[in-house]
Amino acid sequence: MRKTVLALMLIAAVLAASLALLAGRAQAQDVPKLRMGLLPILDVLPFYVADEAGYFAAEGIEIELIPVSSALERDQLVIAGEIDGMVNDLISTGIFNQDKTLIQIVSLARRAYPDAPQFRLLGAPRSNVTIPSDLTNVEIGISENSVIHYIAQRILEAEGVSAADLTFRAEPNIAIRFQLLMEGQLKAACLPDPLAQAAIVGGATLIADDTALVETQFSQSVLSFRSEVIEEQPEAVEGFLRAWMRAADDINADPEAYRALWLEKTNVPDSVKDTYALPPFPTYEITNEAAWDDTVAWLIEQGIVESTASYADTVNPAFLEAIAPAGGDAAQGEALFASLGCIGCHTLDGTASAGPSVAGIAGRAGSTVDGLSAAEYLQQAIVEPAAFVVEGFGPIMPAYDTLSEVDLAALVAYLLTLE
Ligand code: HEC
Incomplete structure (x- = not known):
């Protein structure tokens, strides 16, 4: 009798243990997971802030932050379906979507503000290239057919310089472009902050920046996902965005609190690590139609694509509409x-x-x-x-x-x- 009770208890215990195991496994599978490809640039700071604060976990999702070393690597991972979402820009989005709507923009990630440019045009130290019209005589270092190329051209047009008078030189590696500018082998270049700020600290001249494009919002980076992921995991995307907005709000409220994390996770030149003022991050904002149309027009004019997906197909505001605070801004x-x-x-x-x-x-x-x-x-x-x-x-x-x-x-x- 006692033996049977013991045996029964044993069976019950084993059963309970295996049930718990099964449940645990089921739970692990149930937690929706998104894999995000992140360059080591300022734009990705809210991801790390949200991760450290546990905001993704609070939404019941797992966000795998996958560092990538170049836009090319990021784009290959997206095409292979090995990452689900990323921070990219409008030019990259237009190229992705030339045949079909491969990705959708769900929010802005960064944009130029009056006191916080994203991209700047610089003249080499000790050169006589100091004002926009000087740039008609020299080669401007850029990364060809990229957002840098587009923004450099639009900044100069906003300053009254015609694109027809400009000569660009492709120096796709940003560290090398910086170096060539500092050594005077490039008389001018377009660089993103905080690298542009480091160039200025090192003696380069600020010629113009994308604060000239704040009104039109041509200068921006975006959060985007593969269309397939948006279709299959809309709740996860929504939870991700809610967590991202919380993190952006945190940074905007107290940027200094996140300087150490920024230095740890992204590439920051030593000369500006204590002095560069962290910019505001946009919350609940998305690409407007005019900015998208301008991007598409440029891509076609440059012969980079023949056509690309429409604004309505590419820009998906539904997630922001679902999570925007009820109170309104x-x-x-x-x-x-x-x-x-x-x-x-x-x-x-x-x-x-x-x-x-x-x-x-x-x-x-x-x-x-x-x-x-x-x-x-x-x-x-x-x-x-x-x-x-x-x-x-x-x-x-x-x-x-x-x-x-x-x-x-x-x-x-x-x-x-x-x-
Ligand atoms: C062509 C003129 C016109 C425009 C443009 C207009 N309104 Fe009005 N609005 C009126 C008139 C007239 C009234 C009063 C009659 C009525 O209640 O319809 C009114 C009433 C209102 C009221 C109620 C006021 C009260 O004292 O109770 C609000 C609120 C309001 N409008 C908001 C707006 C907002 C917000 C916009 C822009 C999105 C707007 N209106 C655009 C003419 C206009």
Whole structure:
């Protein structure tokens, strides 16, 4: 009798153990995994911040960060299906998508800001190449048919120099391009920060930079995934982006806290490791149509591709729309209030024009229509103005019913600040 009980207990224990093992295995398989190819450049910092803070794990996903040493290596891994996503740029995306939509952009990763350029054009130390028009007489070192080539040309066009007057010289290895510039064997070159900053510290002259392209947003890097991965693992991509945005917010709030990690994970020249100011990272922003169209036009003009996928096929805003904070971004809403023309009918100073002034609207919006909260009323007033027409005004406001959810939330957030 005792033997049978023991035997039964033993069987039960073995069963329990193997069940636990099976469960453990099942769980390990269930955790969605994405493999990201990362160059050792500034743009990838939020990946490492998110990883260290445990933000990927908190989303229930595993993100494998795979260092790559060149864009070529990264692109080969994408084509082989050995990495799922990456940081790349619009030129690279256009080349990837020339035959079919191989990859999709899901967010910006970096862009030029007024105080934080991504790319700069530099004159060699002790050379007489110092202003944009000097560049018509010398060869400009670039990496051919890459984002560096495109941005160098667009910066100079923005400075009034015609592309027809420029001569470029291909020096694809960035370290060598830097060296040739510093030694004066190249009179000018285009380099990304922080290397460009190191060149300046070493005596090179800043001629122009991509802050000239902040308005058009031609200068940007992006987060993209293989279309197949987006189709098969949309939840993982969404979780990844949520974690990435948290990390970008952390860096923007306190850049200095991440200097050590930046130095550890990316290539930073010694001369600027303490002094280079970490730039802001864009959050909840995505490539606009004009920037994509300009990229495509350049790729075709250069004869690099014959055609490539459309904006609608290449740029996928669905993930950002799904994760954008419900509250909306008031600063973005303020910009939209001007750019969408709301300001033409609504003053901010209390005087009525074609429409009521929005001064103090946050205070009264909640008590205008019974049953609607302030945010609900404002949303209705924008999307469906005819549903309630403010006394003393005609029903002339156009219905803004094709705004994205992100833009609508931003407008509402902005109006709620007008107390
Ligand atoms: C062509 C002029 C015009 C434009 C452009 C316009 N509005 Fe209006 N808006 C009006 C008028 C007129 C009213 C009042 C009548 C009504 O309620 O429809 C109004 C009402 C509103 C109200 C309710 C105001 C209150 O006091 O309760 C809000 C909020 C509002 N508009 C927001 C916007 C936003 C945001 C935009 C831009 C996306 C915009 N409007 C663009 C004319 C305009």
